[in-house]
Amino acid sequence: MKKEITFKELKDSGYTHKTINQEIQANLIARIKAKEPVFEGLWGYEDTVVPQLKKAILAGHHINLLGLRGQAKTKIARSMVNLLDEYMPVVKGSEINDSPFQPISKYARDLIEEHGDETMISWVHRSDRFFEKLATPDVNVADLIGDIDPIKAATLKLPYSDERVLHYGMIPRANRCIFVLNELPDLQARIQVALFNILQEGDIQIRGFQLRMPLDIQFVFTANPEDYTNRGSIVTPLKDRIGSQIFTHYPKTIALARQITEQEALISKEDKAQIQVPGLAKDLLEEVAFAARDSEYVDAKSGVSARLTISAMENLMAAAKLRLIESDAEKTTVRLLDFLSVIPSVTGKIELVYEGEQEGADHVAKILIDKAVMTQFEMIFPRIPKLEKEGIKAPYTDVIKWFNKNSLELNFDDTDQEFYAKLNSVKPLSEIIGEYADQLSPEDQNFCKELILWALTINNKLDKSENEKAFTFDSAGIGKYYSS
Template identity: 45%
Template sequence: MSQPATLGELKADGWQSVPVKHEIRRNAVRRIRAGEDLFPGIWGYENTVIPQLEVALLAGHDVIFLGERGQAKTRMIRLVLDLLDEWIPIVAGSEVNDDPFRPVSKHAKDLIAAEGDDTPLSWVHRSERYGEKLATPDTSIADLIGEVDPIKVAEGRYLSDELTIHYGLVPRTNRGVFAINELPDLAERIQVGLLNVLEERDVQIRGHKIRLPLDILLFASANPEDYTNRGRIITPLKDRFGAQIRTHYPTDVDIELDITEQEAVVPDTDVPVIMPDFMGEVLVHLTHMARQNPHINQRSGVSVRLTVSNYETLAAAAIRRALRTGEPVAVPRVTDLEALTPSTMGKIEIETMDEGRDAEIVENLRKEAVRQTFREAVDVDVQQEVIEVFEEGRVVDAGEDISSTDYAALVDEVPAFTSALTALGYEPGDLENPALVASGIEFVLEGLHLSKRLNKESLAGAAVYRGRT
């Protein structure tokens, strides 16, 4: 559809200008009324964060998210862009997205005064109406607000001329959404420069006697103040945000597993990967336990990125094993969990007093995650069926050098394994897949061992499981 190219055409078209917060509110109302999801792909916040954020947007409030790393703060901010109109007109050549009906810059005002209804327009897509800055101690007022451009002065303009100004990120996001990540890291004197933006909605640059009324929805993110020693949000600035919303990590295993499967990028090879649900749950339990472990620094949090990274690592380890053994499909086993040590250690911070015990702490997390997942999946009666077989003298070898077909043969020899695999969610067709069967049997054996119901002898990546009597 053709768009008006001049101010006169825009007036004739009947287009109406509205503030950005009103624009977002209008589109949010329409989508909420239609039962649409305002924040698709955000899991676990349906009854906590998202209702608060929707209320804040309807109220037209600037928002600060408080939460540890990896809690989808930036992702939610970026999804707000979908609530903007797809296209808006600006005065052609404007650096600050001047509204043709309410120009704020000298460039736009002079152009409209000279051209009138013939003023040329440009159209800006909503994807270009977003600005973002990661706050760092060296961030300056010039970065955010603006500065006098010495090149323009050298060209002959006077310092008092507004056209000598090089606008910063905030004015350039006029009529859009701007986000400042890790706000406490911003020097306090720079935070003061944002006070007018939030309250009076204008900026002052280098003492120029100009008023640049900005139309912006401002977001900020920060770790909770008592969790960081890097800086703080000054009280006057915090007071100017209309809403403060506390984010959190997923509390439900299934939700975090859904997030992980959504975010993880499984290595692309000619060996397909099948991730059994119980192996995914082991990864989630490991992360949840890390968030409660006293040996791990909890001040900066244990991100969902740990689960995602471990998911990708486990898939890669299974692919590597399948390539070495020539198996056509890669299904992660308990044997592959040892590969998680590097990916886990890269995402957690060990307490100072426990330095040097990183690998031991990660190994304990892995074992406890397997035990917890096994205990939830396989009830005691089914466990007892398998135990009785080992009490009769059965011995099973395990390890990455044991082929899937060897494991699959156990199902025929030991019917109790069929009951255990069924408890893990296996369908009859899954029992025909040797790689899936191998993964399930290794998990059952290790779960029984960690539950102190089987003995295990380990040596150089191989293991032997036998009864305790």
């Protein structure tokens, strides 16, 4: 915390007053010239959202971030705090962060008039210059702008006509700060109207008080597309006063999606050391989200949040951790079987259309996992033919024949040694891996063996039965009874 100083000492230090726009712009320009990252951790936005943000800041605009859920809108807004100066001088005791150079409250004006250069100046850290409000339906004008405080009037023995009886709301208290209003369409239209003058003219009205108060605020709004939300919309005159509207989007590649999940998932260092996650398992997790965004069972207007894969990764690691605890092993590797543990993460993050509701959330989640499995499978291995041509041996014929005489039970709580010993007992799997996936790491190769079995069951070449403890793979239908 910086030491309090007098107004004279502040002026002697060479400090000059800057508006919040000038402050953010100066720090943005400095970062760009120094080739430093401006918005860190926003993967996939480098060539789309970030350039638009830079232009909006340089233009001095208020910003509306428009996008579906889980597209880092709030993260973008919060990251703008890093473009503020580390400390900001304010008149000590001011409720609304008055600048000593341009005081706007009666308290600060009277104090400077009385003490002049001896007025005490305190400092506000950039972390305290971020205000955020979720636009719930119960928000009212008093919350945002202010109201008359009868207790203050009685305590100070002041009439209601005195400006000092006002209790400032969140917006005046965010003077010289960043103010984020999340889910703007949820804000009632009459409350949105109250923002008109603040955004344009800079004056506020509280219970009949007409205060010419030029608030210095960087507004950032977030909203879902209006054609999605059924709860309200942004009134046109308010939208007209917001300088830049920037559309966000989901990651466009699996690699970018993986970076986001790895950055955001809360995984302890201890768990990372004990639990190995094959690269293909990470990719498959992202494929589930991509499959959901393209699924006919999922409401596309609602979107599929990036939180789906973040939560799913945490569940995936939890499943592996539980196995470690129960088996008393030191290390384990995530398996395809563990993906059943991500179903609660999927069902809680998607909104289903009518057809999806008929299928049921759990069943839709399994369909999405199956679709992701097939997408990943076909990137590595040849497609599974629906019918085998006579005299032509398909790549998976030997695997299918193996199951005509055998079955394979894979337990969730098997140690890695037990689990992979069972998988390796299916010799034809190793032959397929050697032909098509020899370049992959040993962990990915083991994962591929499960991938092949899963893909064969999806294509009805094998049967798969499931209970609370294990998966059993067997010959499809009654084929095993007629095997040679």
